[in-house]
Amino acid sequence: MKEDTKDKLSLEKKVIGRRELVSFPELNIDEIEAKVDTGAFTSAIHCSDIHEETKPDGTKVICLDLLDPSHPQYNHKKLEFEEYDLREIKSSIGEKQERYVIKTKIRFFDEVLEGEFSLSDRSDMKYPVLIGRKLLKGRFIVDVSRKNVARKFNNRQKKK
Known part of the structure; x- marks a missing residue:
């Protein structure tokens, strides 16, 4: 690849670190710590008491x-989603698990993107949110030597 093409591609994509503080505007969660994981295809968010229900009108919801x-940002709100999928997702140890997947908005830098997130119990994981390749592809370059790049960018923008 030509040098000028590489430079152009890098300019179009934002650099993020191995860990970032992200927000979920539709879920009322601000600045939650996320692990950026290029080994994972699908992004994931920590949830508990995940179950499917049928409403009186016959509509199924998750x-x-x-x-x-136990999480400091837990807000005691029960959430319901009418639009969701049930998919086979490979866990971090390579096991296939059936997981519910929802679409929601996530904020990185000053951008709000829509992404798919599998719902899983991540209570035994260090980070409640995992950002996978599907959300990163074509948008971000990961610099594993850095962290909280988006937060530092936002703080600089506020000072201007």
């Missing part, structure tokens, strides 16, 4: 608690 009571 119900959940975002995070869990």
